[in-house]
């Protein structure tokens with residue numbers, strides 16, 4: 001999808017907010033902990049390369065992504081810092097991993113067997129850094145038994161082409177008030193660590209939520225959503241230190257009209273004007289990631305909340321105005337106008353999801369402008 005620069009609809013990303021959020025985590029984490037900026041999924045929609053660069057400038061020691069292609073994007077943008085891929089990598093791509101010097105997870109014995117075989121046929125130059133994935137209760141990737149972990153560590157040590165750089169786990173309820181399950185997961189992780197013959201360079205379990213609210217094992221923090229200034233729990237848990245949301249979504253009014261009472265608006269003619277009404281059209285739609293469920297939500301124009309009426313189209317929405325506004329009037333879809341706000345969490349609540357998903361939905365069509 002091509003980015004639409006010749007349109008007033010834009011994501012404005014506040015670089016200072018990202019810097020502030022990095023300062024906050026550095027001020028609050030342990031001195032021995034390294035921060036890795038999680039910039040997968042195009043930096044949670046904020047733009048992977050610019051966010052990674054800012055976070056690294058502010059002291060992040062590396063980046064985490066989900067896929068090989070996301071990692072390559074960072075390297076090709078000149079990022080030489082360590083990059084940890086969080087998702088399982090197919091063994092056929094190990095030569096690429098070696099060339100770019102990415103770190104990857106090791107999650108099953110079968111994967112290791114195949115990887116060793118691959119190395120025998122096609123040896124690569126740089127030894128590949130592996131992070132042992134331990135499934136302590138997330139049920140996603142990783143080893144579940146201490147025996148299989150110890151056995152795998154010995155096999156890696158005896159093999160060429162690899163080394164164990166880290167061991168990690170992921171918590172599934174660190175953003176909830178009840179810490180019981182996280183504590184169980186952490187305890188399980190501690191048992192695994194205690195059984196290792198030696199500790200690798202990196203031990204990690206913390207994501208944003210565990211950094212903010214939990215005590216957990218490790219010397220590396222995989223810092224994702226909080227870097228973008230968002231509370232991992234939505235509105236459930238209070239933040240121990242302030243974060244600054246970095247993303248605004250803005251546009252302009254492209255048409256204003258007065259419609260008589262009874263007029264229908266949008267596909268399916270689902271909205272009917274209850275009286276003579278002012279209606280504005282704004283150039284954003286579901287192809288931008290502003291999905292159809294946004295119908296009934298609101299935007300800010302001239303400092304007032306204006307309801308989205310009728311269905312969200314692929315490229316446009318219509319809103320009801322309190323009065324006539326000029327063409328090109330600024331519109332805030334996420335952000336602040338005259339002390340009124342629309343947060344990503346407000347959007348998430350309206351469409352019944354989490355702000356992570358809302359941010360990731362914003363498509364390539366929206367230009368990301370960094371201020």
Ligand SMILES: Cc1ncc(COP(=O)(O)O)c(C=O)c1O
Nearest residue numbers: 038086170207208222223224225
């Ligand atoms: C393994 C892993 N670590 C860290 C993160 C970052 O989590 P957060 O954005 O909640 O900080 C994620 C995000 O999904 C993840 O999957």
